[in-house]
Each structure stands twice: as C-alpha cells, then as structure tokens.
Amino acid sequence: MERKTYHHGDLKTALVEAGIDILEAEGLKGLSLRSLAARVGVSHTAPKNHFGAMRGLLTALAAEGFRRHAAHMQAGLPPDASDAEKLQAAMHGYVAFVEAHPHLYGLMFSPDLVDQDSPDLIEAGHASYLILEDLARHLDWSRKDEPEAQVRGEIMLWSLVHGYATLRQSGKLPLSPRTGAVLGIAEIAPRFGRRTGD
Amino acid sequence: MERKTYHHGDLKTALVEAGIDILEAEGLKGLSLRSLAARVGVSHTAPKNHFGAMRGLLTALAAEGFRRHAAHMQAGLPPDASDAEKLQAAMHGYVAFVEAHPHLYGLMFSPDLVDQDSPDLIEAGHASYLILEDLARHLDWSRKDEPEAQVRGEIMLWSLVHGYATLRQSGKLPLSPRTGAVLGIAEIAPRFGRRTGD
DNA sequence: AGAGAAATCTTTACACCGGAAACATTCCGG
C-alpha cells in the first residue's frame, strides 16, 4: 500500500478494516501494530493518534465485531414468520457468525484485551443483544412465584447460544452432525419457554 | 527463589504451580517465560526442556485447570441428596470456579494458545465434563421422535453453564443479584428437562 | 490571506518477549 499524501485521509477506518482482515486470516497472534501499520502503508506508531494504544485498537475492532454480528443476525431474519421462527433464525445466525469469525468473536468477549467501558463498545454490544432480547420477549417465561423469570429467561437464552457457540469454537464439541448440529439446538430452544397462549 | 543444586529437582511441577499463580494474579499478559522462570529461580530457557515451548506450558496449565475445575465441582457435591440437587450444586460450583479463576478458565478454552491434541489435556477435560454428564444422565430429555435428545440435552446443559459463566466473566452480565444470581440459573436449570417419573 | 495552534505521521530509542544454538553441569544405566 503506497500513498502520495503525507496524511492518509481515513486512517482510522482503514486500520479497523485491515485489523479485522488480519484477525480473521491469522488470528490474534498475527495482529501486531507493526504488521497492521505496514499493511496500511503507515509507520507503526501512527495508530497511536487514533486509538491511543493497542488496547484502544482492539476495543474498536471488538465494537465493529458487535456491529457486524448484529447485522448478520438481522439479515438472516425471515420477514414473514412467527416469533418462534424468527428466534430460531436469530440463534442460527448467531452461531453461524461465531463459526465464521471465531477470532473476532473471541476478541469481543475478552475483557483483558478490550476496554469494557468504551461507550462505542457498550452501545454496539447492547444493540446486538437487543435483537435476541426482542425476540425472546414474546416468549412467556413467567411463573407466579418468580416475577423476574422473564429477564432470567433472556439471560438463559443468551447463555445457551453463547455457550454453545463458544464450545464449538474451542473445539470441545465434536461436530457430529446428528447431535451437535446448529439447527438442533435452535430447534429445541423455543421449548424452554411455554409460548404465550399455548 | 534461590537453590543450591544445579538441577532444580522438580522443575516441571514448580513451573505449573508458579504459572497458575501468575495467571491468577496478573492474567495472561503477566505470564511470560522470563517472569515465570525468574520466579522459580531458573533461566528463561529452562522450561523448554519440559514443555518444548510456550504453547506446551500453556497446555499443561490448561490441563491442570481442568483437574482443579473437576475437583472443585466434585468437592461441592452434597453426599446425600437427590440427583437434581446434586446437579444444581455442580452447576453452582462450575460457575463459582470460573468466577474465582477467570484467567485459568479462559485459557482452558483458548484453542489458539493451547494444543488441543494433547492427551493430558483431553483426558483432564473429559474427566471434568463427565461430572456434569453423569448428573445430567438422570434427567429424561427424550421425546419419541428424537432419539438423540439425551445427548443433545447434555450439550445444552453444558452450553448453558459455560455460556452463563463466561458471559459473567466477560462483564457482559451486570450482576444484579435478583436476576443474574448464580443460584437463580442453577435453580431454574433442572426445569429444562422433565425428571424421570414426574 | 496569513499566522499560530492542532492534528497527523515519522524517526528513533528502549525494555521486554519467545525461541534457537552452543555450552556447562549433573544424573544414570551399561
């Protein structure tokens, strides 16, 4: 990458894009400030002006990861379908995204590498979570003696998808298609809650 | 750490113990071959004889993590209790361990840092999983049209605990005690499956 | 338009890191 001007023009977004590219191609260990800067055609200290330090860069990458994650789930929702079917599709999209971008998803949940207080990250993460939450809202988790079971149910749903996806990612679950299929868990999930009106 | 003999005597286990200590005190970024070797009182290349490289050391740490994880769950099981109560206790112990040793648990599920083919790691990981599996075996997940629902149920249970624990660890779940309490999810979990004979 | 301030990028230097290679010391089995 050569450039003619002293200033890059849009270095910040270029670094984020190249950073995600490296992350997906080589994983975290392949992502260094120097290799990243070289790819963009800039000195290895240039990123400091935009991200402060490595931690800031990784935080920006994680936030972008949440945005892409949300977009991927959103894009996979069938427009005319029941809530249960939409939830199923969202969970399927969730797991598929993790499987397609394991390093990026891992970074998104690495508090040691990412600044959890970043407003950008918090907003992107919350927006992503809202997709699942909205779909789970239509399930009835309540019991008379547990007024907060609804919220707890949403957390459970998230825990289930996140846990399954990360276990797959870490190679702990052999992907025997009949037992571990993504669809399997997405099919069975809505049975956790009794649908309203059932 | 000073020593009088040229040979350490039991360097391998000393490195594992010190490695876990550093991991828990400072996290992964604080764990370097040099800092570790210095703490044990040995040159920074000495670990190579026992672990080959950094990857081998981290693999040994992860395997030890699985052993401690299993021991922690096992120790927390009430001796005279129903299967449902034991499962509850095991899940509680699972989450508690992750919360007490976040960096160690994170390493245990980091395929980029750990050799997933290590026999030692595989055995330790499997032994740990068996605790949950045995307890979940007494739940009846089966439906007539899904002969493999039992296995799928065990995977779901593991996904749920693992997902909840790691979401907590990553700070994504605010620990509002009434909604996110560890006990809450442990209480609600057995309802996923219909107990045999209910 | 022009001058000073701010933003952006480079160069240089430093401490730390993991790993390879050659060497020193100790242990252990024939």
Added chain:
DNA sequence: CCGGAATGTTTCCGGTGTAAAGATTTCTCT
C-alpha cells in the same frame, strides 16, 4: 566408572508495544 542422556545456562536474534521528539499538513481565528 564412564559415556550418553537429561537438565540448566549463556548468548544471540528478530519481533513487539510504547514513549519522546521532530516533521508535515490541516484547521482556526483574526
């Protein structure tokens, strides 16, 4: 008891993140 194997050290190398100081461009204000 001796020679090979195991264990540990020294030295060196390329690579890393970051701090500091200087160069270049753009922005802002008058």
